[in-house]
Amino acid sequence: MTRSILLPLSVSLLALGSGASAQQQSDDQSNIVVTARSLENTSRDLAACLERGCPPEEDIAASLAYAENLFVAGEYRDASSILKKAIGRNSRYDERLPEEVSGLYRAYSRVSEHLGEANSFKLATLDARDALEAGFDDNDPRVLLADLDVGDSRAKLGHPDDARVIYERVEKEALAAGQPRVATYARLRQALLDDSRFVTTRNDVYRRRFVQQLQEIRQKPLEGAEDLGLIADVMLARVDRRDGKDASTEDLIRRFAERGGVKRPMLLYSAPLYTDADLDRESARPNSGNARLTSLSRNHPTWADVAFWVNADGVVEDFEVLRSQGETGWLDQVKRHVNSRRYAPVARDGEIPGFYIIERYTITQRFAQTTGTRLRVREPVQRIERLDLTPENYEQPALTQTS
Numbered sequence: 524m525t526r527s528i529l530l531p532l533s534v535s536l537l538a539l540g541s542g543a544s545a546q547q548q549s550d551d552q553s554n555i556v557v558t559a560r561s562l563e564n565t566s567r568d569l570a571a572c573l574e575r576g577c578p579p580e581e582d583i584a585a586s587l588a589y590a591e592n593l594f595v596a597g598e599y600r601d602a603s604s605i606l607k608k609a610i611g612r613n614s615r616y617d618e619r620l621p622e623e624v625s626g627l628y629r630a631y632s633r634v635s636e637h638l639g640e641a642n643s644f645k646l647a648t649l650d651a652r653d654a655l656e657a658g659f660d661d662n663d664p665r666v667l668l669a670d671l672d673v674g675d676s677r678a679k680l681g682h683p684d685d686a687r688v689i690y691e692r693v694e695k696e697a698l699a700a701g702q703p704r705v706a707t708y709a710r711l712r713q714a715l716l717d718d719s720r721f722v723t724t725r726n727d728v729y730r731r732r733f734v735q736q737l738q739e740i741r742q743k744p745l746e747g748a749e750d751l752g753l754i755a756d757v758m759l760a761r762v763d764r765r766d767g768k769d770a771s772t773e774d775l776i777r778r779f780a781e782r783g784g785v786k787r788p789m790l791l792y793s794a795p796l797y798t799d800a801d802l803d804r805e806s807a808r809p810n811s812g813n814a815r816l817t818s819l820s821r822n823h824p825t826w827a828d829v830a831f832w833v834n835a836d837g838v839v840e841d842f843e844v845l846r847s848q849g850e851t852g853w854l855d856q857v858k859r860h861v862n863s864r865r866y867a868p869v870a871r872d873g874e875i876p877g878f879y880i881i882e883r884y885t886i887t888q889r890f891a892q893t894t895g896t897r898l899r900v901r902e903p904v905q906r907i908e909r910l911d912l913t914p915e916n917y918e919q920p921a922l923t924q925t926s
Contacts, residue, residue: 562596565589579616583623597848599638599824606631621658625651637908639887648676662700667693683716703745710740757791764792784870788878794863825849826885833878837866857884879919881912
């Protein structure tokens with residue numbers, strides 16, 4: 524069974540090797556991980572669909588399948604083009620097919636992130652929410668959750684105050700609509716926002732507010748969302764680990780083990796993707812030592828697919844680079860980040876020995892418009908975007924020839 528890699532499985536705040544394979548470059552594109560129909564087949568399916576004037580439901584499904592395969596193959600621009608054309612053909616069906624049309628916009632927003640197209644990312648996230656609003660009541664949980672995505676996009680684009688306004692509004696609307704879980708998600712996002720601002724400013728006001736919000740979620744949960752207090756525990760434990768205190772994380776591991784483990788990956792802790800040194804390097808100007816990466820990200824996306832096992836104890840093993848395009852030196856920090864992760868112990872019922880996880884990382888730079896002109900240029904700051912490509916059954920897939 525396969526899933527859409529460009530669409531989220533669910534709203535969750537928890538999910539936030541071989542030396543030879545690490546040297547493999549994507550100049551040889553013959554062997555890639557295939558979890559669905561091949562690139563050629565999905566291209567043919569979409570062409571046949573359009574030729575016979577297929578219903579919008581089929582058009583959307585075929586477009587998504589082809590765009591996903593293009594993305595996996597590293598053809599980001601082509602994937603974006605396919606999704607944009609599909610939106611042009613099908614956006615008018617949002618009242619009848621709100622989830623399907625919203626899904627197109629969400630996929631387009633994700634590809635735009637990896638291309639550094641900040642404006643397209645922002646607008647597509649808004650359009651995804653608006654498509655759901657066209658087909659559902661404003662207090663429908665799907666609409667409210669999509670509004671949280673809008674808040675997430677504002678935070679990611681450097682507008683935390685806008686994000687907070689959205690999170691607070693969604694919390695109020697969710698409470699009024701009797702949606703305690705959505706309201707709790709909104710509260711958790713507000714806490715995450717404070718933690719992020721503490722990390723960047725070292726202002727203790729944000730840290731105190733962050734801890735206070737999480738303690739309230741844990742100690743006074745909304746009726747119907749009691750289990751989400753666990754997320755607050757996980758977030759508090761991450762802060763402790765950041766401060767060099769391991770006891771709360773170890774306590775969480777024991778609690779999960781006593782409950783029999785988990786059947787889906789649940790991340791308890793990871794070191795930041797960026798250290799202070801990485802951030803200094805990331806902020807380098809285009810004509811510095813990063814000039815080569817800048818050139819690659821401008822013309823051909825610089826990306827890599829990495830894979831690793833999460834063993835029965837929740838420990839990462841066997842990190843490897845499956846394939847990549849462009850320079851790979853930056854993957855050292857990805858490896859360090861991934862190897863630092865600690866997951867909840869795996870269910871010990873014998874069904875799942877561990878989780879095989881595949882993730883796409885892309886180095887990109889956002890486009891910005893030069894003041895006083897219409898010329899678009901890349902910002903000097905390089906970013907690493909991540910997307911989960913994990914097979915739905917968590918088994919290691921065979922490397923197969925595309926056709």
